Amino acid sequence: MGDVAENEASFYSNAEDYWREVAPTVDGMLGGYGSISNIDISGSRTFLQRFLGDGEGKTSNRCALDCGAGIGRITKRLLLPLFHTVDLVDVTQEFLDKAKTYLGEEGKRVGNYFCSGLQDFVPESGCYDVIWIQWVIGHLTDNHLVEFLRRCRSALRPNGLIVIKDNVSYEGVVPDEVDSSVCRDLEIVHSLVGQAGLRIIHEEQQTNFPKELFQVHMLALR
Numbered sequence: 001m002g003d004v005a006e007n008e009a010s011f012y013s014n015a016e017d018y019w020r021e022v023a024p025t026v027d028g029m030l031g032g033y034g035s036i037s038n039i040d041i042s043g044s045r046t047f048l049q050r051f052l053g054d055g056e057g058k059t060s061n062r063c064a065l066d067c068g069a070g071i072g073r074i075t076k077r078l079l080l081p082l083f084h085t086v087d088l089v090d091v092t093q094e095f096l097d098k099a100k101t102y103l104g105e106e107g108k109r110v111g112n113y114f115c116s117g118l119q120d121f122v123p124e125s126g127c128y129d130v131i132w133i134q135w136v137i138g139h140l141t142d143n144h145l146v147e148f149l150r151r152c153r154s155a156l157r158p159n160g161l162i163v164i165k166d167n168v169s170y171e172g173v174v175p176d177e178v179d180s181s182v183c184r185d186l187e188i189v190h191s192l193v194g195q196a197g198l199r200i201i202h203e204e205q206q207t208n209f210p211k212e213l214f215q216v217h218m219l220a221l222r
Contacts (some may be wrong), residue, residue: 002089006143012117014138014180016091024098029038029070036209041077043206044165047218048130050202052082052162057160060129065089067118068136072077072099072107079132080106089114089121119144123155134165138181143161149196149221162221163199164189165206167214183214193221 026035051059059066064079066072069088079086080103088110090096096113111203114121117139123131127162137145152162172181184192193200198221206216 005053011141011180012139016117018179019092020094022036022092024071024095024102026071026073026195029073032192033210033213036213037073037077039208041074041205042073043161043204043208044078044132044134044193044218045082045122047084047204047220048078057159059159060157061063062157063087063121064130064132065128065155066135067131068096068139069099070101072110074132074134075099075110076103076106079130080109081195083129085109085111087112087114089116089118091115091117118148121148121152123126125154128155129157129160131160131162132165133168137164137166137189138143138176138183139179149193149198153196153198156222158183160180160222161201163218164193164221165216165218168217169214186217189217189219193219198222 022028026037030037033126052061061083064083064086066075066079066086066088069075069090072088074131075086075088078136088096088099094116099113100107120138140148149162169183169185171185171186176183200219201222202220204218206218209216
């Protein structure tokens with residue numbers, strides 16, 4: 001990531017430019033793979049629900065944060081059905097504007113729409129039961145990812161949970177010049193999570209995605 005760090009400003013501005021040109025649709029959010037949305041949400045729901053409930057050590061369902069939320073695909077299908085209130089954060093204002101209509105009636109339970117890159121975003125301390133971070137860590141440099149995860153840790157309520165769901169490469173760091181992002185292997189992701197002072201309490205691979213895509217893993221962190 002040394003080269004990326006040297007060109008940090010363009011790494012972020014190029015990504016912003018890319019997303020500014022993407023259609024504010026489910027297909028746009030998923031890079032033309034809108035057809036996988038149902039499979040994705042189903043896998044996420046199964047993964048997340050094991051942690052939610054009222055028993056000892058269980059995660060409450062009061063408030064969730066959707067990071068890199070786009071038009072609110074995950075908020076609408078996964079988080080609003082499970083949580084009383086959801087906040088969204090995304091770098092593209094047009095996506096957040098679209099979310100307000102896309103979410104429909106249930107959007108009344110959205111607390112905040114934050115327009116910010118995650119490298120600059122500071123979630124409110126002690127606010128969230130679940131912080132969901134999907135398909136966006138590749139838009140952060142290593143240092144910014146570690147710092148963001150530390151801020152997320154401070155933003156959790158008791159028994160709160162951070163979930164990362166993202167592509168993983170087979171080995172090393174694979175850059176994507178098109179959207180100005182990187183894909184890291186699992187060992188690197190584990191290392192960065194550890195540097196943030198978090199531990200992995202559960203991990204799974206998403207199944208039934210098209211073979212041509214990167215593997216996608218879900219990590220539950222505390």
